[in-house]
Amino acid sequence: MSQPPAEIIKLIKAANRVLISTHIFPDGDALGSQLALGYALESLGKEVYLYSEEPVSYILDFLPGCDKLITFLPERNDHFDCAISVDCGDSRRLGAGADDLICHSPFIAIDHHTGHQKFADISWVDQHRSSSGEMIYDLCRILGVKLTYEMAFCLYTAILADTGSFKYENTSPHTMRVAADLLEYGVKPAEICGYIFDNYSINRLRLLQEVLATLELFADDAIAFIHVTNELFDRTGALPADTELFINFPRSLKSVKVAIFLKETVDDLISVSMRAKGEVDVATVARAFGGGGHVNAAGFKLPDTTIDDVRQDLLKKLLPLV
């Protein structure tokens, strides 16, 4: 486990105007880390700009500070003392305006993704961390930030989201101690879990029931596929964002080593999420299809294909691995 490089501390301490971004389609760790770092640097008297390509999804709009996000790109010649990207493993995931972000110098990346593709001037990448939130917590401590309820709330959300509530292999004693400290600021675990995990609409539960019915098993039940079609969204009234965490159901099967969730998207792509247990490395599989992620959690998207074709293509890659 590494600590933030002295150069990053020095640059942040010296900066007055800071731009902070994260990856597109931000999850709880991305957005929670971005907002917490924003609050932290503001508390140190800095002028902070929080950039996000798209508006916050309804799933995460409970996070304090979402209203501070700007969805327009800062001007190229706008002067920032530094720009920081949190939780982004690849410049392509900075979004359509990646070039207009990276041009701001020095550009700092803070990230915990396995296979992080360096794109910043200075990077603090630690794949042994549970979450970017855990890294931002340590950074705040070193910067002498006085944590507030809002920062603790955002950081707890970040850690919770990326550990699946302390269930995943990335949960370390340090993760737990950081979480304990954050609870001291009045954060209520049940409240945040309520927002993240127990926030189902009735349509979402109906969709879950339909998606569970699509379960298909291969390789002595070691490979499990589920899928969702646009027709199922129409029939249940559920939204694409409602499928978050559905992959955990096939993953929860005792026999399963790799779980795959195939989704038709509104823009006619097939979106693929994979979760592995044990030694199977799905990040490598995802990269073969132009995607990426962690060893145990990776994905990609493909145009001009069908759920059936993707399943067949993936099976060819996965069967030798289980």
Place this chain on the structure above:
Amino acid sequence: MSQPPAEIIKLIKAANRVLISTHIFPDGDALGSQLALGYALESLGKEVYLYSEEPVSYILDFLPGCDKLITFLPERNDHFDCAISVDCGDSRRLGAGADDLICHSPFIAIDHHTGHQKFADISWVDQHRSSSGEMIYDLCRILGVKLTYEMAFCLYTAILADTGSFKYENTSPHTMRVAADLLEYGVKPAEICGYIFDNYSINRLRLLQEVLATLELFADDAIAFIHVTNELFDRTGALPADTELFINFPRSLKSVKVAIFLKETVDDLISVSMRAKGEVDVATVARAFGGGGHVNAAGFKLPDTTIDDVRQDLLKKLLPLV
């Protein structure tokens, strides 16, 4: 948050032969706490007897030390220096042999249930604790027990089971710090979560899909019922123990304040589990039907009735509360 009374420490320190029991149908907290305390007292050189009315269910038989459990009652005149019950809130839940257990003196109760009905000579009851496991951890520290991997594994399982992996309101900073310490002994959160949460059989997932289809909502979707019949068990090949945690699905609905799971049992009872969010007190409701539990998690069983009748009777009690 209270610490173990000095008298309990003194009695345990002085004891050479100790009988340890827990509640019937033991869950992860009950069995994990019992086994951990057994290992701990053995490590202090004591002779330990671990009693359980029935054999360990397949759901929990991953716990180390299960083979040490005895299912026959010790003789009434068998001399124990003390008997300890962990995680049991009511003498009736000690099982058919409750009288033959309590006759062993001094009888010590260590428990965290709200509405604990005193039955022991000396009790340490702390309803602010997440789990009995958290209490046994503190007890071990005070007794000077050198924790081992097995004890840490059992205690982590206990805490994990009763906090739903640190999701419930009972999760405190202390709970998190205890968990952090336990991880230092080499416990892998993902491994134990795998046993407790990701251990579905394919039949169990099929049953889940069928049970989700039974969802019924009342009071502007604030009260959610699901149920399972013996016919559904037969059709899916799933077992009664497979329904563990199904109640979390109706509970996860944003609009729901009380979730109820009605189950037909093989001995022709209707078993009722209730989970509340927020201020609704389901322990009081359960007591009105002869059951018990925590404010947010309670239950009871009724003979000579049907799922439909129990639903109607419960609705009368619940409608004024939401």
